[in-house]
Amino acid sequence: MTRPELQEEETLQAQHPFTESWAMFRKNTAAVAALALLTLITFGAIFGPMLYPVDPFEMVWAPFSPPGEEGFLLGTDYLGRDLLSMIINGAKVSLMIGVSAALMTVIIGVTVGALAGFYRGIVEEILMRITEFFQVLPTLLFSMVLVALFGASLPMITFAIGIVSWTAVARITRSEFLRIRELEYVMASRASGASNMKLMFRVILPNALPPIIVQSALMVGSAILFEAGLSFLGLTDPNVVSWGQIIGSNRQYILDAGYTVTIPGVAIFVTVLAISLVGDGLNDALNPKLRQR
Amino acid sequence: MGILRIVLIRVLYAAALLLAVLVLNFSLMHLAPGDVADTISQSMGGADQEILDEIRVSYGLDQPFIIQLGKYIANVAQFDLGYSFFYNQPVSRLILERLPATLLLVITAQIAALIIGVVLGVISARKPKGISNYLVTFLALFGYSAPVFWTGILLLITFSLNVHWFPVAGMRDVTIEGGFWTHFFDVARHLVLPAVTLGSIFLALYSRLSRASMMEVLGSDYIRTAKAKGLSDHQVVYKHALKNALSPVITLAGLQFSAVLSGAVLVEAVFSWPGLGTLAFQSIIARDTPTILGILFFSALVVIVGNLLTDLALRLVDPRVGGRE
Amino acid sequence: MMRPLLDVQNLTIELTTRDGVAPVIDDLSFSLNAGETLSFVGESGCGKSMTALALMGLLPANVGRISSGHILFEGADLAQASDARLRKIRGNDISMIFQEPMTSLNPVLTIGEQIAEVLRAHQGLSRKAAWEQAIALLDAVRIPNPKGRAGDYPFQMSGGQRQRAMIAMALACAPKILIADEPTTALDVTVQAQIFDLLGDLRKQTGAAIILITHDMGAVAEMAERMIVMYAGRKAELGPVDQIIDHPRHPYTKGLIECVPHIQSELSSTRHDLVEVPGIVPSLREFGKDQCLFASRCRYLTEACLAGRPKPKEFANAQSADCWHAEEL
Numbered sequence: 035m036t037r038p039e040l041q042e043e044e045t046l047q048a049q050h051p052f053t054e055s056w057a058m059f060r061k062n063t064a065a066v067a068a069l070a071l072l073t074l075i076t077f078g079a080i081f082g083p084m085l086y087p088v089d090p091f092e093m094v095w096a097p098f099s100p101p102g103e104e105g106f107l108l109g110t111d112y113l114g115r116d117l118l119s120m121i122i123n124g125a126k127v128s129l130m131i132g133v134s135a136a137l138m139t140v141i142i143g144v145t146v147g148a149l150a151g152f153y154r155g156i157v158e159e160i161l162m163r164i165t166e167f168f169q170v171l172p173t174l175l176f177s178m179v180l181v182a183l184f185g186a187s188l189p190m191i192t193f194a195i196g197i198v199s200w201t202a203v204a205r206i207t208r209s210e211f212l213r214i215r216e217l218e219y220v221m222a223s224r225a226s227g228a229s230n231m232k233l234m235f236r237v238i239l240p241n242a243l244p245p246i247i248v249q250s251a252l253m254v255g256s257a258i259l260f261e262a263g264l265s266f267l268g269l270t271d272p273n274v275v276s277w278g279q280i281i282g283s284n285r286q287y288i289l290d291a292g293y294t295v296t297i298p299g300v301a302i303f304v305t306v307l308a309i310s311l312v313g314d315g316l317n318d319a320l321n322p323k324l325r326q327r
Numbered sequence: 328m329g330i331l332r333i334v335l336i337r338v339l340y341a342a343a344l345l346l347a348v349l350v351l352n353f354s355l356m357h358l359a360p361g362d363v364a365d366t367i368s369q370s371m372g373g374a375d376q377e378i379l380d381e382i383r384v385s386y387g388l389d390q391p392f393i394i395q396l397g398k399y400i401a402n403v404a405q406f407d408l409g410y411s412f413f414y415n416q417p418v419s420r421l422i423l424e425r426l427p428a429t430l431l432l433v434i435t436a437q438i439a440a441l442i443i444g445v446v447l448g449v450i451s452a453r454k455p456k457g458i459s460n461y462l463v464t465f466l467a468l469f470g471y472s473a474p475v476f477w478t479g480i481l482l483l484i485t486f487s488l489n490v491h492w493f494p495v496a497g498m499r500d501v502t503i504e505g506g507f508w509t510h511f512f513d514v515a516r517h518l519v520l521p522a523v524t525l526g527s528i529f530l531a532l533y534s535r536l537s538r539a540s541m542m543e544v545l546g547s548d549y550i551r552t553a554k555a556k557g558l559s560d561h562q563v564v565y566k567h568a569l570k571n572a573l574s575p576v577i578t579l580a581g582l583q584f585s586a587v588l589s590g591a592v593l594v595e596a597v598f599s600w601p602g603l604g605t606l607a608f609q610s611i612i613a614r615d616t617p618t619i620l621g622i623l624f625f626s627a628l629v630v631i632v633g634n635l636l637t638d639l640a641l642r643l644v645d646p647r648v649g650g651r652e
Numbered sequence: 653m654m655r656p657l658l659d660v661q662n663l664t665i666e667l668t669t670r671d672g673v674a675p676v677i678d679d680l681s682f683s684l685n686a687g688e689t690l691s692f693v694g695e696s697g698c699g700k701s702m703t704a705l706a707l708m709g710l711l712p713a714n715v716g717r718i719s720s721g722h723i724l725f726e727g728a729d730l731a732q733a734s735d736a737r738l739r740k741i742r743g744n745d746i747s748m749i750f751q752e753p754m755t756s757l758n759p760v761l762t763i764g765e766q767i768a769e770v771l772r773a774h775q776g777l778s779r780k781a782a783w784e785q786a787i788a789l790l791d792a793v794r795i796p797n798p799k800g801r802a803g804d805y806p807f808q809m810s811g812g813q814r815q816r817a818m819i820a821m822a823l824a825c826a827p828k829i830l831i832a833d834e835p836t837t838a839l840d841v842t843v844q845a846q847i848f849d850l851l852g853d854l855r856k857q858t859g860a861a862i863i864l865i866t867h868d869m870g871a872v873a874e875m876a877e878r879m880i881v882m883y884a885g886r887k888a889e890l891g892p893v894d895q896i897i898d899h900p901r902h903p904y905t906k907g908l909i910e911c912v913p914h915i916q917s918e919l920s921s922t923r924h925d926l927v928e929v930p931g932i933v934p935s936l937r938e939f940g941k942d943q944c945l946f947a948s949r950c951r952y953l954t955e956a957c958l959a960g961r962p963k964p965k966e967f968a969n970a971q972s973a974d975c976w977h978a979e980e981l
Contacts, residue, residue: 167347169582170634172626174589175607179619182611183359255472262474263593267608278474285480285597292484299477307472548755555708555750556770556821557743566769570760645760646805 058319065315068308075305079125088119090275101293111280111294112287120275121301127276128305131192132258138196139257140250143203144239150204151211152234162208165201173198174263181269188271195260199253206249210242244320248313255309262302277302337638341631346400348627352620353399357392359616408624409617413610418621421606426625428498429602432594433587435518436525441580444530445573448537452545452572453564463534470531475590479524479597486520493520496599521598525590529583536579540572547571574645581637584630655727656683657828657861658707663721663731665699665706667936668714674936676702676716678885684829689855689862691876691893693869693908695933699885700865701751704831706731707863708748709738725829744774747822751834753814757806763790763817764802770824789820793850812843816850823854830855831863836871844868848875869912873897881905884934884945887964891971901965901973901981903950944976952977 059065092115101109101117109117150161177194184190214220215238223237262278264270270279277298284294365379383389387398402409408418451460487495494500498517503509544550545568553567588604595604603622610618665677677699684690692700705711706718709730723730725746730738750756758766767789768782777785783802790798793816806814815835822830832851836844848871855862864875872879872893879896881889881904889902900906931949938945944957956976965978975981 167344169585170344170627170630171348171351172585172588172623172630174592175623175626178592178607178611179355179623182614182619183355183616259472259474263476263589266474266476266593267596268612278476281474281477281480288480288484289488295477295480295484299474299481302477303473306474307468310468310471548750548752549758551710552750552756552818552821553758554710555742555748556773557739557741558769558773559739562769562773567758567761571758647759647807 055319059315062315062318064311065318068311068315071304072308072312075125075308076129078122079129082122082125086119086122088116090115090120090123092116100291101297109291109293111284112291117280117294117297120280121277121298124275124277124280124298125301125305127188127274128258128261128278128302131188131195131261131276132254135192135195135199135257135260136250136253138192139200139203139253140246142196142200144207144246146200147204147207148211148234148239148242151208152215152230152238154212158208161204165204168198169201171198174260177260177264178267178269181264186269186271188274191261191264191270194264195257199257199260203246203249203253206245207242210245211238214238214241247320248317251309251313251316255306255313258302258306258309334639337635341635344631345624345628348624349400349403350396352624353396356616356620357395403624408621411610411615411618413613413615413618418617421618422603422621422625425601425603425606428600429588429591429595429604431514431518432521432525432600432602433591435522437529437580437583437587439522440526440529441533441576443526444533445537445569445576447530447534448539448576449541449564449569449572451534451538452541455542460538463538466527467531467535470528473527474593475524475528476593476597478527479520479594482520482524483597493517498601517598521594521600524597525587525594528590529580529587532579532583533576537572537576540575541568544568544572570644574641577637577641577644581634581641584633585626588626588629657686657726658684659722659724660707661722661724663703663706663723664719665702665711665716666719667702667716669936671937674885675719675940676885676936677706678940680721680882680887682880682887682890684861684863686828687855687859687861688878689864689876691872691879692863692865692882693867693872693879694882694888695867697933698882700882701833703882704748704833704863704865707829707831708742708746709733709735710742740774743770743822743827744825745827746829746831747825747827748831748833749815749818749822749835752838753811753818754838756818757814759806762803762805763809767802767817767821767824770821774825785824786820789824790817792823792854793817793820795820811839812846815839815843815847819847819850819854823858823860826858827860829863830860831865833865834867835864836866836868844871851875869897869909881908885939886945886961887974888946889971889973889975891967891973892969895969895971899981901967901971901978902946902975903952903977903981904946905973906981907949952980 095110095114095116097110097112097114099110099114111117111120146161146165150158150165176198177191180194180197181191220233220237223233228237261270261276262281265276265278266282266285268279268282270276280298281295284291288295380389387395406419408422410416411418411421414421447459447463447466451457451463454460483495486492494517499510499513500517503513545564549571550563550568553563558567591602592604592607594600595602596608599605603626607619607622609615610622660683661681663677663680664675666673667676680699680703682690692703694700702711702716705716707723707730711717718731721731725741730741733741757763764783764786767786768777768779771777771782771785772779775782787798787802790802795801795813795816801809801813806817809817819835835851836847839847851862851864852875854860862875864871866872876893878891879893880887881896881902883904889896889900889905891901896905897909900909934945934948942961943959944950944962947953947957950957952975954976962974962976962978964972964974966972967978973981
């Protein structure tokens, strides 16, 4: 105790919101387990290639060796490549694209939503029309077109996913801003002469964050699914492995080697499931309405 | 405001959105590396600069962007979406040929997902501790997390390759001969797995939302009033509660047109279903830009029309929607 | 002596909350005669509405339940009745008007349909006959142009009109008992008076007994013959309205009446300063304790009040008060 004289006061203080939310989150067993699993997957994606240094592109054994036999834990694919190595290396691509595409949706979505919700009037009108425009574009088709026309590099794929996915974040941010801008403490800051920038980003945004955080977490999951869909269709950088691409390239051989399709699918499924469970947990932990129940 | 005027405004607005899609489409075509001339010369096995220029002039590619755009829009207004050199057919004819298969798949999957989802949602809202509740939770998690093409392949392995209950691919068996019903059941058999696969994503959404919506409605004051009137459980749930619980579900379903088409691309790829998705996939592999952009435009059209119809459907279910505007 | 229409005996209702089980209605007995108006008075949370829901068999499932006691309606016990039996009684023999006309009508069904369906359910009327009867009922509750308004949806009506429609719905099958749970709380003051006028007139026409739940002492004085004062799930005082207002025998009743200056001045021609009952209602956790629950707010507090739950003391004209000091007041 460095400051014993404050001890009593501290016990009287309300808990820090983060502590309180973490306490709520911890009660959700499924979410905690999912978070642990997700941490494990992330570590696997980062350090896996070092711990299991097998080239995912190299033909290491006869094609279609079933899992567990011939010394390969997950077997080999139609070109005799080591499936375990492909899964490990694919994790990196899937997670990287998932996170960066989600980040892009959050940046675009929050900016558009915040401006629309804060300024209202003509700004809101224009921005929401743009949002609606992106909502009528069939998401996957539009990304396919972008990737097909401008090349299947990882940045292009990330962009193609982000540009079609931000509308949900924009709508949530806008509705939160519309709600919060009318609250007393915003009025008070406005009356005390805070600048618009300050109002938007220092006063309103922090209070609008909970649903945005939850949505962003879910966005990572849908971006991973999205990337998997694109690479399943072959719209992916041929120089990297990704989970969807393993399924896409092996799917002609499902009769001979179902596991080459099943296993990467399980990897996607488990990762996205973990993310959505964490998202549910965050939702319960951050939603003050639920907290009172 | 009269209903006609509301409809008119919505239609005008939809037209403006479509116009924006066209501008986007054309800009993409313009920005993309390679043009029609390159495609033609490729199909001829290469051509020199002189011929390329000649082709460009004959297709109006030498004219300013804005004029080309105007021509493009005028063409589309007459439903001329360009010409596919890969298929040697007008794009609009290609699309219309493939459209029925996609519509059949998409509509079947959506209606099945809606009906089953609402029924599951209602059952589990009425019995919060029943088995249907676990089913809804499981479906919701699975439907959200499983990649749809993977679900499709798993179903394909299980039900077509292992037990041979359903055909592996396509929409009909060309070797079959017989009357209307023979063909009807043949298509139906082919349709089951793709529709189930595509429906699984949406079943998850609809069952979860119906459950939440139904639970909220069942706790409302007007349901208490209905019970206080001495109505039967059946009347309380299906007459008083369901109609109210449906409107958020319909709203959500209306927002799914874009997602449905996206899902259809993947599902069609898995089951070689001869629809727009497969066409899009093939034309992307073949770098057939006019066809790709034609499909994009057409899909946006489907989404916009779908949204309009949802809006009208909502007015039928909920009288308040019409009154608010 | 005639058998009362409704005879509630030792009714106890338990509510399951996060903190455990609490008796929200604790050993309540009262009776209601045909054609009589009985008023339930008390602060919110004292169990008035819970009593009403129990009479209707509409306690919130899995949360509230009747743990002991009887509700005898025409001699048959509703506390033991099957769902099917209760359904026949609800809306037919006993009907109810709720507090919130804004949310108590189904937003997606027309007013006419919501009235007509009661008639179809209980009287087996045809679709057409029920609709015409619904229009007649709207007319009876003084809604102008009833034929046109029957096709309206609730959102097209004002709060007062909706409450009239609710009353029409409740009276559709000429019930023997009408329970009105704070029927005017959500309405404007001028509309409140109109609704009470309407209820009074309809009562004269139909002869229905009314259970009026309210915290409006003025309305009680105007409408009811007898009243029950509830506090923390228990009966505090019961008796003829005039007599109680004139001479309350329970400190809580006294406090309530003193809150409303005009009743005092009109009825006893002495004026008191406007007071309010000090303190707050006990939390659910304290319900059911073997002591007087009003003790913490009471001016007349003695040791006896904390030693045990007071027994009812009887006075003239069947007035009774559950207070250790009732005679002294």
